[in-house]
Amino acid sequence: MxxxxxxxxxxxxxxxxxxxxxxxxxxxxxxxxxxxxxxxxxxxxxxxxxxxxxxxxxxxxxxxDKTYLATIRLGEATTTDDAEGEVVARAEAEKMDAVTTAQVGEGIAALTGDITQVPSSVSAIKVDGRRAYDRVRAGEEVELSARAVTVPRFEVLAERRTADALDLDVIVDCSSGTYVRALARDLGASLGVGGHLTALRRTRVxxxxxxxxxxxxxxxxxxxxxPGAAASQVLQRLDVTAEEARDLRHGKRLVDQAERLGGAQAAAIDPDGALIGIVERRARDIKSAMNMPEEIR
CATH class of the missing domain: 3.30.2350.10 (Pseudouridine synthase)
Known part of the structure; x- marks a missing residue:
């Protein structure tokens, strides 16, 4: 098995x-x-x-939340907001020469914190039951709604200038649902030169x-x-007795035990280290939100 x-x-x-x-x-x-x-x-x-x-x-x-390392190329916009798309606009060399480090910093600051973002049209978001990228590939026009996301950190680690572009190596901490491609696109748009991703690496989830x-x-x-070790990293760990584990598996509540939870949910772990399931507050009690098969360790 x-x-x-x-x-x-x-x-x-x-x-x-x-x-x-x-x-x-x-x-x-x-x-x-x-x-x-x-x-x-x-x-x-x-x-x-x-x-x-x-x-x-x-x-x-x-x-x-997640962390990404990415390279943003300022000076070119693409159909997909990354290097896999076709270039649809290039900034003139004079316009790129006018872009300063201070202006880049201001543009990044505006995209940091709680922001609204329109995802890339080639994202995996479903529109009327079909992925947006499938609709785009079929030649359809796709307009996605803006969504609220949080970007606690958006920092430049290095920059490299060429004759017609400016490459930025960046690190991004962001909430789930944030599109780093869209950050590249929006930064380039705010500077009036276009932008897209040329590299993306996710380093943390x-x-x-x-x-x-x-x-x-x-x-x-x-x-x-x-499962027990993994769940304990994602959620608060709640150690339960063998009797409590049995009750939770049978759908019983731990009466008047809600104060044992530091948050809304926790991973219930039995004395052998097995994950019983995910539990949650229910008034003053603790109740199973999701049980795991007994054989899981």
Whole structure:
């Protein structure tokens, strides 16, 4: 039987997230593999995968904040807001020469904090049941609604000027649902020169770091993080007795125990270290929000 767990994979460029899931299914001999958020084929970095029963935990990872390293090219706008699209506009050299470091800083400051953002039209967002990128590829015009996102950090690590462009290496901390491609597009638009991504690497998803991930060629020997250990990183850990674990599995509440929760939800762990499930406050009680199969460790 395949052991359940959370697997961190460092996706290489050129593969889709589904490609990585397919390879993981073959490596572990199971169809039950899912991921907590896609990466574009061009992008590299951290994919959080759930195996077997641990796929249930992905719901609690999807909404986690993330960190990206990216390269933004100012001076060119593309159809996809990244290097995979066609260039639709180029700024004149004189206009690029006029862009100062201070102006770039002002543009980035305006895109930092709580902002509204229109996702790229080639995103995976569904429009009337179909992915936006599928509609764009079919020749349809797609207009997506602006959404509120949070970008706590958007900093320039290095900049390089060429004759007709300015490349910025940046680091971005952002809430789930933020499109770094859109940040590149909007920064270029605010400076009047256009912009797009030429590189993107996800280095963190919530508590999980790409430094702990395995490469795509090391899947056969990979050791997933157990559900209990993984859930304890994502949520508060609530240690329960064997009796409490049994009650939670049977749908019973832990009466008058809500004060044991520091937040709205927690990972309930039994004395053997097994993840019982995710529990939540319900008035003054603790109640199961999601139970895990008993064999999971």
């Amino acid at each position: 395949v052991a359940p767990g959370i697997l961190l994979v460092d996706k290489p460029g050129g593969l889709t997230s589904h490609d990585v899931v397919a390879r993981t299914r073959r490596a572990f001999g199971t169809r039950k593999v899912g991921h907590a958020g896609t990466l574009d084929p061009m992008a590299t970095g951290l994919l959080v995968l759930g195996i077997e029963g641990a796929t249930r935990l992905l719901t609690y990872v999807v909404g986690a 919530g508590p999980f770091d790409v430094a702990d991930a395995v490469g795509i060629d090391a899947l056969d020997d990979a050791q997933p993080l157990g």
